[in-house]
Amino acid sequence: MATTKQQIDEYLQGIRKSFDIPLLLVGSDFQKQVWNELLTIGYGETASYLNIAKGINNPLSVRAVANANGANAIALIVPCHRIIETSGGLGGYGGGLSIKKHLLNLESTKL
Numbered sequence: 001m002a003t004t005k006q007q008i009d010e011y012l013q014g015i016r017k018s019f020d021i022p023l024l025l026v027g028s029d030f031q032k033q034v035w036n037e038l039l040t041i042g043y044g045e046t047a048s049y050l051n052i053a054k055g056i057n058n059p060l061s062v063r064a065v066a067n068a069n070g071a072n073a074i075a076l077i078v079p080c081h082r083i084i085e086t087s088g089g090l091g092g093y094g095g096g097l098s099i100k101k102h103l104l105n106l107e108s109t110k111l
Contacts, residue, residue, distance in 0.1 A: 008076060014106060017043035019077050027071060030061075034068035041082045044107045048086040070094060076103075 003021065010016035025032045037055045041047050047055075049065045056065075072080045075095060081103045085091040093100035 011076070012106070017107075021077060023074070023077065025078070026073075027068070030064065031068040031071055034065050035072055035078045038069070038072070038078050038080055038082070041079055046082050046084045046104070049083060050086055052083065082107075 007016055007019050007021060011019070025035050027035070033056045034052060037052050040055070049062045049069070050059070052069075053059050053061045053065045058064075069080045069083055070092075072078050072094075075081065075093075081093055081095070081100045083091065090097055090100060090104075
């Protein structure tokens with residue numbers, strides 16, 4: 001637990017760009033597929049729900065991808081804040097849009 005806290009603190013200070021924490025993803029097979037795809041979005045990068053749906057070879061599952069994204073219980077570590085609208089808009093975020101914007105700004109993502 002101390003390692004997790006340390007890594008989160010380092011991330012929030014702009015020192016750490018990825019997490020090295022063993023994860024136990026608990027959800028449906030589809031949710032785990034989506035969450036693992038989210039883990040491929042690099043620091044400072046963004047993707048859309050459509051990008052994720054295509055990444056899991058299920059391009060018609062955009063709405064289901066959005067639902068899985070919303071069910072992500074470890075949102076900072078499995079980076080659902082990096083999902084934006086296809087149009088480039090901020091979209092939603094379970095932690096609130098101000099936090100999402102802060103995290104994207106921390107990662108220097110241009111919106």
